[in-house]
Amino acid sequence: MKQTDFNQIINRHHTGSVKWDFIDRYLQLDETDLLPMWVSDFDFQCPLEVRQALHHRVEHGIFGYSERDDQYYQAVMDWFSKRHQLPLQREWFTSIEGVVPGLAILIQLLSQPGDPIVIQGPYYGSFAKIVTLNGREVLENPLALGPQGYQFDFDHLEACFEQRKPPLLLLCNPHNPTGRCWTRDELTQLMTLCSRYGVTVISDEIWADLLLPGETFTSVLHLDESWQDHVISATSASKSFGLSSLRISNFLIPNDQTRNAFVERLNAHGLDVFNALSMTAATAAYQQGETWLDALQQYLADNRRWFEQALAYAAPWCKMTRAEGTYLAWLDCRALGLDDNALQQALIHQSKIAASMGVSFGEQGKGFIRLNLGCPRQYLESAIAGLARLKPSL
Secondary structure: OOOOOOOOOOOOOOOOOHHHHOHHHHHOOOOOOOEEOOOOOOOOOOOHHHHHHHHHHHHHOOOOOEOOOHHHHHHHHHHHHHHHOOOOOHHHEEEEOOHHHHHHHHHHHHOOOOOEEEEOOOOOHHHHHHHHHOOOEEEEOOOEEEOOEEEOOHHHHHHHHHHHOOOEEEEEOOOOOOOOOOOHHHHHHHHHHHHHHOOEEEEEOOOOOOEOOOOOOOOHHHOOHHHHHHEEEEEEOHHHHOOOOOOOEEEEOOOHHHHHHHHHHHHHOOOOOEOHHHHHHHHHHHHHOHHHHHHHHHHHHHHHHHHHHHHHHHOOOOEEOOOOEOOEEEEEOHHHOOOHHHHHHHHHHHHOEEOEEHHHHOHHHOOEEEEEOOOOHHHHHHHHHHHHOOOOOO
């Protein structure tokens, strides 16, 4: 198999890329010459085997209504069994075009208008969006930042459960934006509390494959079977293999009643057929993409190591949060002494970087930025040069 050159610069302009072509629209910026490090998709070609499978399917030339076949299910189950020692049952599977739409439908299904929904700040912005736009309330359980990175605040969480009685908790594991990969002990403590207070956990686990060397992913489905009626895991090949626009995700729902109700809700919205190319790509990725992913993980780990060392030298005021997974860098910029608007302006006009501003991840993200390290090293070098131009105010 041909080895992927992750250092290759590929022009993504004029491809409809949100990250590269729509900075002005999505970030309301006038500047167009910025280095895009905001959207969490990477700038590498997907595995050759996936591209070949797509070519073969396109050559067939017929794109009628499509459904998941045995090969699709088996590819996903084999992957999780081998990669994460997680046996999945086929009857748990439900599928939808994208994790966020599925989360939104589950919020509608498992809560009532006005209900509080727990999320941990700093949180993925789409979590708060789908909670509020569906008429529910964001109930924030802020993560605690210490010398070893971010941790759950279980005392605060239990107080939230006691006082507000939320029906749902949205979990991100590994966590976007901080890169924390929650341990079995942490998840066990979380589920013990959730079980005690009757809270269902919906766990977004699309970052599960993108771990740093030596780290292990623990799914909510790895935990005690007695909790399986109250956990849902959302997975997809999209983050792992760069397939974000070939949308298909799997919601693994062990509880029969919840799963059947979810499928009914999907049918009510006409979400009962699937994109043929999305299924082809995901199947090929899970069947043939392991060697490619191993090489990607090593490249991303090297990127993170290089970036952290370069940052410490060129911009020591900027502190990089410890992570176990993802290709995201969560950077503490508070030493600059700027408010979030001034920080964004400095990044735009001095650093020439389009970053995800921490404030978009909630109150806990103020003074932080998130940068995407899933790119050729040359882009990281440009980012370091840009950050080095920023100086703390005296």
